[in-house]
Amino acid sequence: MKEIQYKDIVQAIRDCIIYSGTNLPQDSYKALQNAYENEKSPVCKEVLKQLLENADIASNEARPLCQDTGLAVFFVKVGEDVKIKGGSLKKAINEGTEKGYKDGYLRASTCHWDTRANLKDEVGYNLPAIIHFDLVEGDELEIEYAAKGGGSENVSRATVFAPAKGRKGIVEYVKQVISDAGPNPCPPLTVGVGIGGTFEKAVISSKHALFRELGSVNPDPVLDSMEKELMVELNKLGIGAMGMGGTQTVLGVHIEKNPCHIASLPVSVNVQCHSSRHTVIKF
């Protein structure tokens, strides 16, 4: 049995949120630099230059990269042999989230679905966090965090195909989603694709795919080849940085798969903007 203190989790989450809000992770920064070097359109090149400059200013002056500091999304792997001392894990994550967003001068963006009233006083500052728990063997606690902005979430889509659609159908669907999105989700994008499982499993997988390091290789050779095919196809759309028309529309395509029901082929496309703020904490 491993004991982890409640207050240590709160502190770690708070610190990671403040850091993530103002520092673009290495992989995202490098991907933007690559896009800048490869971009053929002068207009998009200028946009990419601004984005790199923005990341430098944000980091040097500890200012939020983007005014949309997102909803706080977590994927948590809890070992069965982990004991949290002094409170519950869920509460610790929410408390750390509230502290991080408040202390870091990040925006409180949660609101009531109907009245659209901000929930900062009623529920908590930028609460509730969106948390996906997974119970695993052992005594480790791993918390992956990403700030998820609304602009890119709004263009994300999911569907359930008949199995006959297959790989070709999936590629066409992803292309359609990104083409329809155009400039709205702040390209260049990371595209998360979830295949298989039930309807909601595909959606959650597509979200989790966004947490993977940009530039990393998919260990599944079939998915790896699909990712490479999609990179080429999506960049052919010509959307470019901020939709101004260019050759660099996506920074990465990440696919996760699950076994399916014999009758169905669920597919989900979760889109992340160029401001891909994600990190992982391990205890």
Place this chain on the structure above:
Amino acid sequence: MSKTYHLTTPLSEEDVCQLKAGDIVYLNGIVYTARDAAHKKLVDLLDEGKELPFDMKGAVIYFVGPTPPKPGDPIGSAGPTTSYRMDSYSPKLINEQGLKGMIGKGKRNQDVIDACVKSKAIYFGATGGAGALLARQIKSAEVIAYPELGPEAIRKIEVVDFPLTVINDTYGQDMYLMGRAQYEIKD
């Protein structure tokens, strides 16, 4: 070939009619911030025949909900939000109130594009996600209406050389379509 302009608000018909989709504009002067919640309130006021909290004639509205300012700063990070959420409100402000410019990111619908042609207004794009960089060009900010909306309150801000691209001009052109047509590869 795209041109570069330096303009100061309020914008005149002459200011906006010279601009073409793809041109670069560095904007100076007073700009008002508003997102969908504030737009709804503005249009409700007009429907009730009441006066608006600021003069819309020649005005430029920036679609933004900034982060809270750090102590000593006029404003927090302040990049554009996605503009389509304002599509149902903008034509009324352009056609009936003389709004001359909107700053945001992402596509507008045909009603907005038509209003820009009919009543001479411009939709400008600012770089989404460049909130820290753009905030540097904002010299002052003051909440002038709806403080209860928090980040969505209407602010009067003063901008200096605020970097923009003309997306929709007064001739019905659309930079997003033009740019994409140039780089799209069809098999």
